Amino acid sequence: MIRVELRKLVSRPRTWVSIGLLCLLPVVVAVFLAVTGIAPRPGQGPTLLAAVLGNGALYPAAALGIVLPFFLPIAVAVQAGEAVAGEASTGTLRYLLVRPVGRTRLLAAKLVSVVAYTLLAVVAVAVVGYVTGISLLGNSGQLTTTTLSGTALTPTDLAWRTGVMVLSIGWSMVGLAAISLFLSTLTDSSLGAALGGLAALVSSTVLVTLDAAGSVRDYLPTRYWLAWVDLFRDPIPWHDLQVGALVQAGYVLVFLGAAWANFTTRDVTS
Amino acid sequence: MGTVVSRDARRRWAAVVAATGVLVGMLAAVPVLRSTVAVGAATTTPAEVRQRALASASVAYTAVGESRGGLALPDVGGFGDLATLLGGTTRTRIWWDGPRRWRVDTVDAAGERDTYGLATSTTTWDYGSRRLATVTGDPSVRLPRADDLVAPSAGRRLLSAVGPDDRLSALPPQRIDGRTTDGLRVVPASARSTLARADVWVDRETGLPLRVVVTARGGADALVSEVSGVRTGRPPADVLDPPSPPTARRSLDSAPDLVARVAQRSPWDLPDELAGLPASTQVLDGASTYGTGLTRVLVLPLPGRVAREVVGNATRAGSVEEELPGGSVVRIGSSLLNVELVRGEDRFHAYVVAGLVEPALLDEVATAPLASPPPFREDQ
Numbered sequence A: 001m002i003r004v005e006l007r008k009l010v011s012r013p014r015t016w017v018s019i020g021l022l023c024l025l026p027v028v029v030a031v032f033l034a035v036t037g038i039a040p041r042p043g044q045g046p047t048l049l050a051a052v053l054g055n056g057a058l059y060p061a062a063a064l065g066i067v068l069p070f071f072l073p074i075a076v077a078v079q080a081g082e083a084v085a086g087e088a089s090t091g092t093l094r095y096l097l098v099r100p101v102g103r104t105r106l107l108a109a110k111l112v113s114v115v116a117y118t119l120l121a122v123v124a125v126a127v128v129g130y131v132t133g134i135s136l137l138g139n140s141g142q143l144t145t146t147t148l149s150g151t152a153l154t155p156t157d158l159a160w161r162t163g164v165m166v167l168s169i170g171w172s173m174v175g176l177a178a179i180s181l182f183l184s185t186l187t188d189s190s191l192g193a194a195l196g197g198l199a200a201l202v203s204s205t206v207l208v209t210l211d212a213a214g215s216v217r218d219y220l221p222t223r224y225w226l227a228w229v230d231l232f233r234d235p236i237p238w239h240d241l242q243v244g245a246l247v248q249a250g251y252v253l254v255f256l257g258a259a260w261a262n263f264t265t266r267d268v269t270s
Numbered sequence B: 001m002g003t004v005v006s007r008d009a010r011r012r013w014a015a016v017v018a019a020t021g022v023l024v025g026m027l028a029a030v031p032v033l034r035s036t037v038a039v040g041a042a043t044t045t046p047a048e049v050r051q052r053a054l055a056s057a058s059v060a061y062t063a064v065g066e067s068r069g070g071l072a073l074p075d076v077g078g079f080g081d082l083a084t085l086l087g088g089t090t091r092t093r094i095w096w097d098g099p100r101r102w103r104v105d106t107v108d109a110a111g112e113r114d115t116y117g118l119a120t121s122t123t124t125w126d127y128g129s130r131r132l133a134t135v136t137g138d139p140s141v142r143l144p145r146a147d148d149l150v151a152p153s154a155g156r157r158l159l160s161a162v163g164p165d166d167r168l169s170a171l172p173p174q175r176i177d178g179r180t181t182d183g184l185r186v187v188p189a190s191a192r193s194t195l196a197r198a199d200v201w202v203d204r205e206t207g208l209p210l211r212v213v214v215t216a217r218g219g220a221d222a223l224v225s226e227v228s229g230v231r232t233g234r235p236p237a238d239v240l241d242p243p244s245p246p247t248a249r250r251s252l253d254s255a256p257d258l259v260a261r262v263a264q265r266s267p268w269d270l271p272d273e274l275a276g277l278p279a280s281t282q283v284l285d286g287a288s289t290y291g292t293g294l295t296r297v298l299v300l301p302l303p304g305r306v307a308r309e310v311v312g313n314a315t316r317a318g319s320v321e322e323e324l325p326g327g328s329v330v331r332i333g334s335s336l337l338n339v340e341l342v343r344g345e346d347r348f349h350a351y352v353v354a355g356l357v358e359p360a361l362l363d364e365v366a367t368a369p370l371a372s373p374p375p376f377r378e379d380q
Helices: A002-011 A013-036 A056-067 A071-089 A093-098 A103-137 A155-186 A190-208 A211-217 A225-232 A239-263 B002-036 B046-058 B082-087 B151-161 B258-264 B304-316 B359-371
Strands: B061-069 B089-098 B101-108 B111-117 B121-126 B131-136 B167-176 B179-187 B195-203 B209-216 B221-232 B249-253 B277-284 B287-292 B295-302 B321-324 B327-333 B338-344 B350-355
Touching (some): A013 A071, A056 A071, A056 A225, A071 A155, A190 A211, A225 A239, B046 B151, B046 B179, B046 B195, B061 B082, B061 B151, B151 B179, B258 B295, B258 B304, B304 B350, B327 B359
Parallel strands (some): B131 B249
Antiparallel strands (some): B061 B089, B061 B221, B089 B101, B121 B131, B167 B179, B179 B195, B195 B209, B287 B295, B295 B350, B338 B350
16 A cells, blocks of 8 residues: 555656755755855855855755745645545545555555655755755865854765754654644645645744744744754754654644544545 | 444544643643752852852853843944844853853854853854954953853842842742752842842752843833753863854954943043942943942943944934933933933033933933033043
């Protein structure tokens, strides 16, 4: 079942078009930076973008910083929202369940597919960012990359920090995917499920900035989304990254549980 | 069939709700349980707690800090980050090895600004401007920096300013960040102070002030500063060494900001008393504080050109220049901190007058040197 869903994922043109569009914006930004040589001032614009001129090896991190606020969550919410509701709206869900496949297994397969898409998208942006950065923005090969704290970053440092960043952002997106997947089991409208996930995202983003919501801030899904920036400080403060991973785990657990409870007991008519 | 499905649904939903409840319950219970840990009664007097806090400057520790300012000061050019520091939330990381070797990072999602305190200088790395600025010496007058608002430093500064007439009392001990703290309340003696009270919670084990809450007369918290994740012990030496990024712009100065620069070149010799307030600290030749204890007023003479520039910045930020006997004044006020930019009718004598006091007292202090202009400093 999982293999079927993964095959379906990679064989769909829509998957690659959405990932291509995700990668397009960082490429466009890199082209502008390379042609004009004008980077945003440090501290302005997306994080780390100011430091990429002459050091393309840093561009994967900057590229993920560019797509993280909007495009990546939108792509993940659409994919997760479509997982079950898409089958229902096209009338194929009934036929899927006619096969000797348990609903839990089907949901698990859908979940694996969504997680695979999420990681694929994050890795694709990072890889395209690296290739674009090296080819368009150059790589001095020197220890000219600095952390936000002003200390030097070796290529090895940069590589493992970028790797952890990919995992951190990927895991953050899985939390959002779990919310959208749950909504996808509630409705036959994949658009509605995706918009519901995005509504949760926007609500969380607004509440995080609100002092009056300070008592719940640390438990909001987007509270630690930007904690990956800490990977580029020296010394690295791991606290927010670790707590962020736990908070996402909580959302994944609760909303996947709710998706399972609803999907395995609902009356499927379409 | 419908009954079977609904029973099954109920069972599964109940499992999910129960798991969610356990999760939320655990999250809610941890802080409650931590706060209910028995806190032993204080065995020391407020004066002893104060002494312990003042002696804590040599306690090495690492922590993260947060200060929340509630002062609505206008952002006036020349006053640096004052409005942001006192009117917003500042998050810091602190490595403290002693008063002559420390590091405080001000961090946000876009970058960071790190200040390194060394034996004879202070170096600041600003990622935003890619600038490495070193200030030699320790200016007696300067604008506040983020590291001044870190709870242990702010608490010590506040407690060291307490005068014999100010009232010091004990607050019930509290658990803060898993540590037992003794509370102190300081109330200024003068009714003309805008400071209603300042509460400081001092770690019973180390003497470090872990939380400072400053409340203005209006009743609102004007500044709350606290540290968490406190670990005592010397931080790694390499963390305390300023970085040396190859592409950074470097500068070396003896004054970190406009106020410090002006104080170094103060043209007037101020009197020993203004508006009935005795000079308390001769912070520099030509600049002084007046008053006692927590009720003090800083008077900083300004060169005419600088005064024009600062007054221009203040009026552009929305402040209004008003008449004052013998000159004019621009008031920059908040519930706690009040600042006046005063210029004489000759446009030659100008001062910054500031303090945690009511504007009327500042007016009295400001009009005195306008009515009787002080002489030039002899060393000018």
